[in-house]
Amino acid sequence: MRTITYAKALNEALDESLQADEDVIIYGCDVGRWGGIFKITGGLQTKYGADRVFDSPISENVLVGAGVGAAVMGLRPVVELQFADFLITAGDEVFFKAGMWRFMHGGAFKVPMVLRLPSGETGAGPEHSACPEAYVMHSPGLLCCVPSTPADAKSLLKQAIQSDNPVMFFEHRRLYQQRGEIDDDAPLIPFGKAAIRREGRHVTIVAWQMMLNRALKAAETLAEEGIEVEIIDPRTLAPFDFDTILTSVKKTGACLVVEEGYRRLGVGAEIGARLFEEALPYLDRPFRRLAIPDVPISSIPALVNRIIPTVDQIVATVREMAA
Amino acid sequence: MRTITYAKALNEALDESLQADEDVIIYGCDVGRWGGIFKITGGLQTKYGADRVFDSPISENVLVGAGVGAAVMGLRPVVELQFADFLITAGDEVFFKAGMWRFMHGGAFKVPMVLRLPSGETGAGPEHSACPEAYVMHSPGLLCCVPSTPADAKSLLKQAIQSDNPVMFFEHRRLYQQRGEIDDDAPLIPFGKAAIRREGRHVTIVAWQMMLNRALKAAETLAEEGIEVEIIDPRTLAPFDFDTILTSVKKTGACLVVEEGYRRLGVGAEIGARLFEEALPYLDRPFRRLAIPDVPISSIPALVNRIIPTVDQIVATVREMAA
């Protein structure tokens, strides 16, 4: 077991993938010479050459679209958009081309591409701060990863690059410097397998990435009060491991989803609706969601902190649920 | 009371808005000389001149973006995209510019624009067939209309044009030729006020546009069996009149949402989650959703009909719920 940062884990996953498969290429704004604005691709151009790791123009539509084209012809492109928000800017290419090129041509193609999407609040306003996973999860044809730990980040990114399907890979910027243990001999984590990050019996919390950290912190406070939460990290949103949540909620009878995306029609909406569909007899207490309350994200910390769920809010909400 | 088609109702709303306000302009591919590929803008260029009703290049990004710019400078642009799907193609302009230009500039601007979005299956494959309301409803800053009758179509479109906020206006192509009564003296329908299309006491159905028609048909069959459904047509998805649904479900204890969008994180997800949040004590039976089962939309009628909810499916589902 080693301890590395989430950023290093991503870099290693890219490095090992480039090493293992000549068809892997990496491109995006500033990913080459400079190693990326968040330094995830550092050192890779020097090691693998500018024909495999290279910079691009500021042209998000062709960045994503070319990924589809390259994938169709047998490469495994790993494309970085500098801000996850920009998947909206390349909407046609993400949702229609990556997500549906195979389908609309009746399965004639495979589209093994990965779109790396650094997400989370930056202080640079509503076009640079979102966690837009919900758009992806709503759209057919796309896989979606949301790793929360260095080990998951490395494993899921390698898996994503090996996948023959298009993968939207959300990396949370606030986790880049977070350290965690990693077992180099562990098998790759399969897509669609949630992790139970903490066991408990009173309330089930579903959370990932920065919200998972906050949920884990909240759980400690709550434990001191005798409230034991079970925390589930979905790890991938598509495919989505609903069964693990279902099993947990059948035990606890209560579910809270904490997410950094917009609340309305967010991931939590789907979880709530499915529980109501499949677990009604087990539901003791009303469903709860903590999420961004359907306003764009401001650029001032005090305002941003007002809308992103906090540890205190999680604690208070669970207290109410457990009362 | 007159009886007119939904298409005519839309045309009249545009005509009267052009007449009433010199700042209203209309543009989009083929809307001018030809009156639109679905003929909704027919006759308007002749009547109001090519500087108020005009054709555009095939440039969806600037179509939507220019709408924001024109609105900011005091016009009231009504922009047609030929297929609702293309709001994804103009994602940056729809979600970030129309939805957030006011916000990110601290309220310095008003953005009174309307984007007309003909939706629904055409047989032309997954980029020309969707009902992508969920993307809009998930995103802050946008209003969203989904009129189901000629009267609503006319009233809501006029209201949308008069609104000082950006409105995504979904017109369902399969309703264009549908006729309905219209009262020329009725006041405009306010945004955020659902209509109860049929009263009943056993199951609440939420549906709009083509799915509303199917729900109404299903209701007749069900009535013969003694099952009385209450049918709610939201009319606008943002703002969303949840209260009317809540009141109904408190009475019926059961809710089915029928929608033509993708199921996962669709409008139904939000309704289910909110009911679970706010009405748990009243929920007798599991929530149900009929929607497109998270695959892209094919181009062959037999395949398309397999995935868009049918009258029979609605009947069967309600029967199960009422059992």
Add this chain to the structure above:
Amino acid sequence: MRNDVLADIFRKSLLTRVFEDRFVKLAMEGVVPPLLHPGAGQEVAQIAAIAALKDDDPVLYAHRGTGYMIARGVSMRAMLADCAGRAGGTNNGKGGIMHVVDTSKGIFGESGTLGGGLVISVGMGMAVKKKKTGQVVVHFFGDGGSNRGTFHESLNWAAVQKLPCVYICENNGWAVSVPVSESTAVENIADRAHGYGIPGVIVDGADPAAVMDAVRTAAERARSGQGPTLIEIKAIRLRGHYATDPQDYRADAAEVAKNDPLETLRARVISMGLMTEAEVETLLTECEAEVQQAVEEMQASPPLSPEAAFEDVMV
């Protein structure tokens, strides 16, 4: 230009015309949906362009016509099956006539959103360049589609990377009901090449030799690592935008009909002595028979199961 090549272009153009006219009839009869955008007037150029390429050069196309597919020998039966929802199509009921695909023949499909293929072509060019396959990626699209932002992003990046791509804009003067002059700030789309430092070439779509020359030169340039070329084919749209388009917005239809490139080519083939009038008549009969057979075979194929709606989403 070799005589046999010219004759072959004529034969395939005629077959395309016969096939599409039959398609429109089938649409009227309700056998297939009326979603074809007839390529009449553009087939000669489309087929001449393909004739200048190698058989395995991948082709992306837009929605106008089926000349590309016929040129490459894609099964007409399969294309009809795509539209009629029968087994044996190229896209299993997913894409109809819009997304005909046959990678074994180098036909790589279409984006339903105009301009969406341009971005894909760039990645395809990156791949064949990296894999050193010697292929050239060719993308056909319309004048209208060239106003999408994807045109700019794609041509720029393809030029920067000196990708082996050839961009062929079929300028038929119309985007549905909107004439080019009202949507496009330049007379010649080829002039836009200037903004990407690549050659911009204009050819007459009624002159198959000129089309072949231009495409051959561009393909050679691409293959030798010098990067993309933008070719503008001055074309005419003989029919409506779609099969049943009344074209009531259009005054030039009768005028344009006088300049049908297929008629010009037919006259030339005869005047050059490559075929007699009688042989052309025989050829026409053969084309009709070939199309008839395709229709019959298609109709003999079983309908797709509705469950196919759930297939082909992911690997």
Add this chain to the structure above:
Amino acid sequence: MRNDVLADIFRKSLLTRVFEDRFVKLAMEGVVPPLLHPGAGQEVAQIAAIAALKDDDPVLYAHRGTGYMIARGVSMRAMLADCAGRAGGTNNGKGGIMHVVDTSKGIFGESGTLGGGLVISVGMGMAVKKKKTGQVVVHFFGDGGSNRGTFHESLNWAAVQKLPCVYICENNGWAVSVPVSESTAVENIADRAHGYGIPGVIVDGADPAAVMDAVRTAAERARSGQGPTLIEIKAIRLRGHYATDPQDYRADAAEVAKNDPLETLRARVISMGLMTEAEVETLLTECEAEVQQAVEEMQASPPLSPEAAFEDVMV
């Protein structure tokens, strides 16, 4: 060029430089977030361009620097308040330095996604044309942003409609760490004007008279209904992409620093006898005092309430 205009451009450029340098210091001290993209090296051209316009010509800008705002007299206190989250800012904590706005001074904001302002400018041009206000809509953006598809769609449609728009590309040779030569297929962005049938003009960003001339000509053309112009300012980026950018990807930094247009202008103002060395020093002290006052006033303003996060979404 009139001497008083030149002197004013110098004064405002100096004030901009002082303001931005102070901004960077405040960022280091944690008073404001380090999100400014310093405009050092580009202020002279930005301010000269604005000097060629009427005061009510609406301006959209990109992210590089605050020269446009200073030129128009937008309150520095307000801009600082935007960033520090205090009352009295231009965008109420919503947009920080990225979305400074003051419509009373013709400052119409910025799109956070590069190229996003281009599409907006087209609609603004449509509105002022329709309302016959006589205004000209001006959009500043970078070389990097000009590779977005929105550039193509916007310039085409603006040209088709002969909109009163002026497009000013500040080509500083870099998009973050990527040199223009590696992202852009032409040497001169202005060459792209050719693809839209509009004038493309290149000016030296160190020559305020040349910039003013070009912008004045373009604005006149726009105002008289002849349509848009694309102006390329050859600029230099003296600082990093953002305030704390180490610029470790860049070899030309020292070389570029020798050609600071503000230094050139200072020397010129002195050599022309418009100011003495001593007067320039006094001016510098005055600028510093003005900035200091803005900082103090900003710091005296109350912090925004967190509830402001919920405001300004809709009317």
